[in-house]
Amino acid sequence: xxxxxxxxxxxxxxxxxxxxxxxxxxxxxxxxxxxxxxxxxxxxxxxxxxxxxxxxxxxxxxxxxxxxxxxxxxxxxxxxxxxxxxxxxxxxxxxxxxxxxxxxxxxxxxxxxxxxxxxxxxxxxxxxxxxxxxxxxxxxxxxxxxxxxxxxxxxxxxxxxxxxxxxxxxxxxxxxxxxxxxxxxxxxxxxxxxxxxxxxxxxxxxxxxxxxxxxxxxxxxxxxxxxxxxxxxxxxxxxxxxxxxxxxxxxxxxxxxxxxxxxxxxxxxxxxxxxxxxxxxxxxxxxxxxxxxxxxxxxxxxxxxxxxxxxxxxxxxxxxxxxxxxxxxxxxxxxxxxxxxxxxxxxxxxxxxxxxxxxxxxxxxxxxxxxxxxxxxxxxxxxxxxxxxxxxxxxxxxxxxxxxxxxxxxxxxxxxxxxxxxxxxxxxxxxxxxxx
Numbered sequence: 001x002x003x004x005x006x007x008x009x010x011x012x013x014x015x016x017x018x019x020x021x022x023x024x025x026x027x028x029x030x031x032x033x034x035x036x037x038x039x040x041x042x043x044x045x046x047x048x049x050x051x052x053x054x055x056x057x058x059x060x061x062x063x064x065x066x067x068x069x070x071x072x073x074x075x076x077x078x079x080x081x082x083x084x085x086x087x088x089x090x091x092x093x094x095x096x097x098x099x100x101x102x103x104x105x106x107x108x109x110x111x112x113x114x115x116x117x118x119x120x121x122x123x124x125x126x127x128x129x130x131x132x133x134x135x136x137x138x139x140x141x142x143x144x145x146x147x148x149x150x151x152x153x154x155x156x157x158x159x160x161x162x163x164x165x166x167x168x169x170x171x172x173x174x175x176x177x178x179x180x181x182x183x184x185x186x187x188x189x190x191x192x193x194x195x196x197x198x199x200x201x202x203x204x205x206x207x208x209x210x211x212x213x214x215x216x217x218x219x220x221x222x223x224x225x226x227x228x229x230x231x232x233x234x235x236x237x238x239x240x241x242x243x244x245x246x247x248x249x250x251x252x253x254x255x256x257x258x259x260x261x262x263x264x265x266x267x268x269x270x271x272x273x274x275x276x277x278x279x280x281x282x283x284x285x286x287x288x289x290x291x292x293x294x295x296x297x298x299x300x301x302x303x304x305x306x307x308x309x310x311x312x313x314x315x316x317x318x319x320x321x322x323x324x325x326x327x328x329x330x331x332x333x334x335x336x337x338x339x340x341x342x343x344x345x346x347x348x349x350x351x352x353x354x355x356x357x358x359x360x361x362x363x364x365x366x367x368x369x370x371x372x373x374x375x376x377x378x379x380x381x382x383x384x385x386x387x388x389x390x391x392x393x394x395x396x397x398x399x400x401x402x403x404x405x406x407x408x409x410x411x412x413x414x415x416x417x418x419x420x421x422x423x424x425x426x427x428x429x430x431x432x433x434x435x436x
Contacts, residue, residue, distance in 0.1 A: 030125050030213065032193035036266070036326075037132035038306055038319055043140045044127035048120050051172060054108050055116050088168055092151055094158045094237055095166035103151025104144065109170040119172045126179040129187055129210070133263050135309075142253055146178035150245040154237055157245075162235050169237055177221070177243040178250025180214035185254035185270045186263060211270070218247045264302060266326060300334055303327040307340055317347035321360050338370050345375065354387055376400045377409060380416045390423040 092106035093099060110116040131139035151174070158165055183190075188211035196204040224240035235241075257263040258271065265272075303323065310320040321344050327334045341364050348357035361379045365372055376396045383393035397417055402410060 027197040028194060029121065029197065030192050030194050031121075033125060033129060033190060033210075034193075034207075035129045035132060035187050035190040035210075036319070036322065037128065037316075038310060038323060039132055039135040040313065040315060041124075041128050041131045042136040043143070044124060044131050047127065047143065047172075048124055051108055051110065051116065051120060051123075055110055055113075091168040091170045092154060092237075093168050094155060095164065097159065098152070098155050100148070100152070103148045103155070106151060106170045107147040107172045107175050110172070111170060115171060119176060122176045123172060123179070125192065126176060126183050126214070129183050129190070130179050133186060133265065138262075142182075143175055143179070146175045146246055146249045146253065149249045150174040150178065150242070153245045153249070154242055158235070158237050165236060167236065169242055171242075173239070174242045174246030177218060177246035178253065180218060181247040181250035182254035182257075183210050184214050184218075185251065185258065186265045187268065188270045188273055189268055218243070221247065264306070267330065300327060300331055303331075303334070304336070304340070307336070307344075311340060311343045311347065314347060317344050317351060318353055318356055320344050321348070321356060335367075341369075342371060342375075345378070349378070349382065354382060357382060358387070373400050373402075373404050374409065377405070377413055377416065380420075381412065384416060384419050384423065388423065390420045394420045 090102065090105040091109060092102050110119065127139070127143075130142065134142065154169070154174070188209060190210050191207040192210055192213045193205065193207055194213070196206075198204075221240040221243040224238075225244040228235060228238070228241070258265070258269055303326075307320045307323050307327075310316055310323065320340075324336050324341075324344070327336075341360075345357060345360050345364065348354075348360055358379065361375050361382075364375050365379075369375070376399055380393040380396040380400075383389040383396065393416065397413065397420065400413060402413060405413060
């Protein structure tokens with residue numbers, strides 16, 4: 001199963017039956033990433049569910065409508081080999097001209113269970129990164145575009161160089177390779193968590209940059225494709241060639257989004273990294289470039305809009321706060337308006353992210369704000385219950401200007417002061433020193 005975490009990390013947990021053959025099997029599985037997520041992976045999850053549903057639809061239908069085969073035979077065929085059972089009119093056919101619908105439908109068909117599972121792991125991982133930057137509707141368009149154009153390239157190329165070839169292909173790996181190419185361009189330095197499993201017993205966990213992990217896969221496919229391309233007259237659409245088609249389309253899409261500023265990579269895209277811009281102010285330019293104030297205003301407006309979108313969804317206030325910290329780090333003149341800052345604090349408290357709520361409130365209080373006394377009162381209340389830090393709560397209460405509180409807030413102030421004394425009298429003591 002997969003579990004979505006606000007940090008962008010996903011975790012897969014699986015178990016194998018004891019009867020599974022324990023040969024000298026080495027398995028490498030990517031299971032997480034530290035890439036920041038600014039959007040929930042709605043389409044990524046939907047695509048995984050749809051692929052799984054399509055894969056199991058046919059055997060379930062056969063079992064439900066009655067078949068002469070034993071149920072175990074039906075299940076075994078579904079798990080071990082399905083390509084022969086898949087309708088050829090929906091696979092990517094070669095030798096019969098261009099069939100546009102197959103460019104999409106073939107990406108939702110898989111040959112066997114191992115083919116499906118491996119593709120879905122990679123789709124979840126790299127879809128998470130791309131959709132996390134684009135949002136659901138842009139990501140859906142990008143994914144379908146990669147499927148369609150890669151399918152067109154594959155069918156068209158084979159029709160030209162080897163028109164007599166007859167065969168079919170299926171699977172989501174061409175689109176996934178497109179996503180991998182995009183991730184190399186947009187998030188080369190973000191890490192991927194990988195586990196190497198030997199004989200389903202020994203596990204070795206390590207992290208590897210996206211550029212290295214995805215780059216190795218795609219480079220091997222490209223080299224294989226170029227090597228066999230010399231035999232054009234007998235060229236067949238093998239796996240590496242299909243992967244290369246997807247990677248080429250993905251690279252073109254990724255470059256286009258960067259060129260026209262349709263995606264914000266936080267100054268960590270491949271070109272900025274190559275130029276060393278990720279280690280200095282991303283917008284430090286020559287005299288002939290637009291003024292820093294102009295560029296900063298445009299970028300901070302985009303950052304504010306991104307934070308507002310996250311808050312409107314109401315599901316990931318931690319992401320909104322992280323985006324604020326990122327903007328503050330990148331732009332000295334960045335100022336998050338009170339309205340959005342208070343929304344972040346409110347949502348963090350409501351969703352019981354108490355430690356993050358404390359950090360955000362202390363951050364709010366670092367600069368003059370309209371609701372400072374109210375936030376100090378809320379901070380004291382949170383430090384008392386549930387965090388049980390009466391000394392820190394007392395320090396927050398001392399800074400409250402009670403003359404600016406209304407009647408209800410004064411009552412809350414008195415209750416908090418009493419609760420502070422009660423906790424201290426029962427021996428609950430914490431340090432006045434804390435780290436932001």
